[in-house]
Amino acid sequence: MQTSGSRIRLFVEDVLKHAGSVPLQDMQRHYLVNVMRLRVGDPVTLFNGRDGEWQGRVAKVGKNDCIVDVGSRLRAQRPEVGPWLAFAPLKKTCTQFVVEKATELGASRLLPVFTSRTVTDRVNLQRLRSYAIEAAEQSHRLTLPIVTTPTILADLLASWPDDRQLLVMDCSGDGEPLLGALSTIYALVEEGRQQPPGLLVGPEGGFAEPELDDFASLPFATSVMLGSRILRAETAALAALACWQAVAEERA
C-alpha cells in the first residue's frame, strides 16, 4: 500500500488538456525546484479533480515562476464517491491526522462540526485544505475532498440530506456493529437508493447525553460501535472509513 516510486504529483487549479501549459504557484515552484531539485525537462504528474491525471514536463524555471507543459493523459477522470466525514475539531495534530487519513481513505467531504464538548473553538480551513491536497497528491486520488465551513451540530443535523444515512461512532456500547451497518448501506447505494453514508465522530470527551438523545430521535441517524475498547476520536474516524473502503472493495 506504500508508494513505491518518487514520481512527483501535483494538484493544480488550472484546466488540464493536451498541449496546454500550467503556471505553478509559488509554493509548488519552491517544492519542485528547491526541494525536489527538478530541472527543465523533468516529469511531473498533474491532476485538478476535473480533467483526470496528466503527464507534465517542466518547461521553464524562472526566478519567480515555473511552467509545466501538459502532455498525454494518464488516467481519465472518474467519480470518487466516498463517505462524508463529520468530525469535531481535535487538537491540532489529531485534526491534521484525521484530514490526511480521511483523504487517503476516500472521504468525499470533510465537515468540521462543533459539539457541546468540543474544546477547540477555531478551525483554520485553509490549513485543513492544504493537508487534504498533500494527502491527495501522495495517495494518487483524482479528486480533493470538499472541506466545508465549520458548523454547529444542531445545524448539521437540521440540514442533513434525506438520501444519506448518518452513522454516529458511539462509545456507549449500544450501537450496531459497524460492518453490518456499512454493508446494509452499501447495498442501498448500489441500488441507487442511497448516497454513501456520513460518518460522525465526536471530540475527545465524546458526545453529551442530550446529543446522543438527539441522534436516537433522528430517522437518518444510527449509532454504531467498533469493539469493546475505547477508541480515540481520530482512530474511530479512520477505522470507519477503512471499513467502508473494505466493504466497497469486497462488493465491487
Add this chain to the structure above:
Amino acid sequence: MQTSGSRIRLFVEDVLKHAGSVPLQDMQRHYLVNVMRLRVGDPVTLFNGRDGEWQGRVAKVGKNDCIVDVGSRLRAQRPEVGPWLAFAPLKKTCTQFVVEKATELGASRLLPVFTSRTVTDRVNLQRLRSYAIEAAEQSHRLTLPIVTTPTILADLLASWPDDRQLLVMDCSGDGEPLLGALSTIYALVEEGRQQPPGLLVGPEGGFAEPELDDFASLPFATSVMLGSRILRAETAALAALACWQAVAEERA
C-alpha cells in the same frame, strides 16, 4: 468510541488482589499527584494484564512515593487475542502513531521488522512500550501488546509460526481484497485451526521486488490490498487492524 469520563486508569506491574496495595513508580506518581492533582482517597483504576481491572484508591502521597490501595475487582481478566502487527519502523511520529493505534485496535503483538527499504535504523523499544502502555490505559484494554525485539525480514519469515497466516499489505494492486481474506481467516480461527493473522506493512518506500517475490513463494503469506489509492504505511496498518476488529465483531 471516545472516552466520556476522566477516570484515571494505570497499568502496574504488581500483583493486584483485594486488600492489596501497590506502590507507584516515579512517573506515575508525578502524573497522579502533580498533573492530575489527585489526593489521598481519590479513585484510580488499575490493571496489570494478568489479574483483571481493579478499583484502587490513593492511600498515601509522600514526597517520593505514592501508594494505591486495591479494593474490588471491576473486570475479570480475559484473553485479548488480536492479530500480530509486523511493521517496518517509520519516522518517529509515524511509528508512535502505529504503536498507539495498533494498541487501541487490539493488536496482541507488535513486531518491528527491518526491510530492505527501511530508512530508520534504530528502534527505541522502551519508548515503543511506553506508547503501548499509554494507549492501553486510555483504551480500557486489559492487556498490553507484546513489543518484540526488532528483527530483519528474512529472520521474521524464517521463524514464522505454522498456525498463523501472514497478510502482506501490498501496493502493487495484485493482492486479494482485504475483507475477504480476513473473513476466511476468522472462520479458521473460530474452528480452532488458526491463530489470528499477522499483518505486515512495509516502510515508506514499500517492499522491494525480491521481498515481494519471497512473499509469493511462502505458503503462509498472502498479499492483500485495500482500495485503489496508495495508502501510507501507517494508514495501511491501522486500516487492516480496524477491518479485523470489524469482522470479529460481526461474527461474535
